[in-house]
Amino acid sequence: xxxxxxxxxxxxxxxxxxxxxxxxxxxxxxxxxxxxxxxxxxxxxxxxxxxxxxxxxxxxxxxxxxxxxxxxxxxxxxxxxxxxxxxxxxxxxxxxxxxxxxxxxxxxxxxxxxxxxxxxxxxxxxxxxxxxxxxxxxxxxxxxxxxxxxxxxxxxxxxxxxxxxxxxxxxxxxxxxxxxxxxxxxxx
Numbered sequence: 046x047x048x049x050x051x052x053x054x055x056x057x058x059x060x061x062x063x064x065x066x067x068x069x070x071x072x073x074x075x076x077x078x079x080x081x082x083x084x085x086x087x088x089x090x091x092x093x094x095x096x097x098x099x100x101x102x103x104x105x106x107x108x109x110x111x112x113x114x115x116x117x118x119x120x121x122x123x124x125x126x127x128x129x130x131x132x133x134x135x136x137x138x139x140x141x142x143x144x145x146x147x148x149x150x151x152x153x154x155x156x157x158x159x160x161x162x163x164x165x166x167x168x169x170x171x172x173x174x175x176x177x178x179x180x181x182x183x184x185x186x187x188x189x190x191x192x193x194x195x196x197x198x199x200x201x202x203x204x205x206x207x208x209x210x211x212x213x214x215x216x217x218x219x220x221x222x223x224x225x226x227x228x229x230x231x232x233x
Contacts, residue, residue: 048144049076049121050230051114053129055150055205056094058087062208062219063126069223070124075230078121080113082106089210098128107132111139120144122230126205127151127174137162145230149222150204152179159186163193165229167222169213171202197225 050070054063059081071077083106088094098106110132114121122144125133130151137146141160149167151174164187168175180196187194199206203213207222 048118049078051117051121051123051133052077052079053110053123053125053132054079054081054083055127055129055208056088056091056098057205057208058083058094058097059085060087060208060210062205062210062214066124066207066219066223069219070227073227075227078114078117080110082109082113084109091204094128107135110136123147124226125149125151126207147226147229149207150174152176152183154179155182155186159183159190159192161190161192163187163229165195165197165226167197167199167225169199169201169203169206172204174204195225195229197222 052063052067054060059079063079067077067079083097086097088097119140119142123133123136124147127150130148131153133146134148134153137143137160143162145163147165150172152166164183166180184194184196199218205211206213206215206218208214
């Protein structure tokens with residue numbers, strides 16, 4: 046089994062959906078850390094969450110994440126949801142020996158060579174927050190580094206299928222997602 050896993054929440058905050066995924070992955074025996082860089086604030090609409098993100102600032106939130114994970118092994122793996130995926134993706138440059146990277150509902154543009162970290166992406170076919178060109182560039186960079194890349198595309202329109210308050214929530218898909226992440230962290 047791989048080492049520790051850090052789960053980074055979306056702009057909605059540390060929701061019950063994120064906590065449920067964390068609990069399911071922890072139940073497999075994996076140590077899971079879920080920093081709350083919103084410090085207890087949880088939102089039910091995307092607009093509220095984004096307004097909170099913008100009021101604090103992306104850089105300040107990323108610094109909170111850095112502080113929250115300080116002291117964890119550099120080989121820890123990351124799973125990020127939307128905003129958290131953006132943070133996790135950025136942290137690859139600072140932690141090039143991280144174990145694995147799982148991105149849900151977001152990817153960043155690739156800048157520079159990829160350090161050989163295996164990547165798994167989960168996204169809807171039609172998601173305003175995911176640019177297919179960024180996914181293709183990430184895939185090319187990851188595979189060029191010799192690491193494994195998986196792209197799990199959910200048909201239709203949506204963003205975060207793990208959030209119970211959203212119309213795209215799907216408990217069966219969440220179960221499949223957790224199993225896929227568990228297998229990826231153990232195999233890659």
